[in-house]
Amino acid sequence: MEQAGPIAAGARPRLPRGVRLTHNEAQGGWLLLAPERVFKADAVTAEILKRCTGEATVEAIVDDLMKAFAGAPRERIESDVMKLLGGLAEKRLLELD
């Protein structure tokens, strides 16, 4: 999906009210829940979304993920984060302040 514009490094992404990340063993892991919708979240997606609290900036989230996924190149993490956040914002599953 196309995003409206690039996401600023200083933006503080958060899940809006009514969108929740959850873990369910019987469903095999992490899921993002929204009105009448369920999205499976892989491990990387879950790690990104856990950090979308409205407090951390995109830049800080990337820094933090560098520690969690030691060895992965920064550009790679950055592009994963931007792609995910852009796609979710477009579906109104994420707010960028």
Next chain:
Amino acid sequence: MSTNGASAPAPLGLLAELTHRCPLGCPYCSNPLALDPRSDELDAATWARVFREASALGVLQVHLSGGEPAARRDLPEIVKAARDANLYSNLITSAVGLTAEGLSKLADAGLDHVQISIQDSEPASADHIAGYKGASARKHALAAEVVRLGLPLTVNVVVHRANIARVEAMVEMALALGATRVEIAHVQYYGWALKNRAALMPSRAQVEEAVGIVERLRQAHRGRIVIDAVIPDYYARFPKPCVGGWGRRSLNVTPAGRVLPCHAAEVIPGLEFWNVRAHTLADIWRSSPAFEAFRGTDWMQEPCKSCALKEKDFGGCRCQAFLLAGDARAADPVCHLSPHHATVERLAGERADAAYAYRHS
């Protein structure tokens, strides 16, 4: 049956009918003709246990429904129990009987999403359909409260002959109310709707026009509002995969605790339903006779048995097969391959402007 519990997939959704009581009397209400009395309703502690068992089974979302769920004074406690069980909660309300204060208590208890039904964009017609004067105004007021609290709002519109000409106005109204999602649901003919079928049934031309309008609006409002539409059954060529397949994705618990594979399942004679008072939800899901009866595809007969689509629509709706073909194992007669399809076409043609038989509790 050949399916055994171990192969039952994990369900995703639970429809919790907290009560059959409702101040409104919609002539298409999906509640059964024989309503569970208040004295039989499960208490909040039992619902809390059911929610925990549901979550352990894989359920992610609980739909708090009725009747009118706000008719229960312990609704905040029930919402909190859903949250504590790690379920996403969706309140399905008529908005009548739920005050702004009541709603804010539910929000504090962890409610995730609110769905308000509207009967029409014309207030007088809306109140007539609901059988309740002033219902429309209350819906507008509650919708504003939902938005003010920052909760996502879905507007649900049940479409039939009296309002089908205003599909566009109803979508515009949902947008004006601040909804992020609107459900356009053509009446499904079970329960009260079956009783009122001739008075509710639109013509084929009206249905086709409405479907076209919804498609156009979906494009026009992309990114502003999600439009989910339930295609009208009687004018379709193929049936819908009812409840995503029997015993595959969801379960329904009645106010008195009976667990059904779909809300209308009690119309099928001979099915044995288990009650949450006597069994765990996991036991019921895996082994109760009602869930086993039509799980998978082994129960099918022709034309479904050898049909390439049988894993896609699961032969359609079992209740409709029973109601219209007289056999719950038959293909849903909505399917053009069913030998009973002509019955559906004939019934769709039976339209009469009779007074509604309102549901009454």
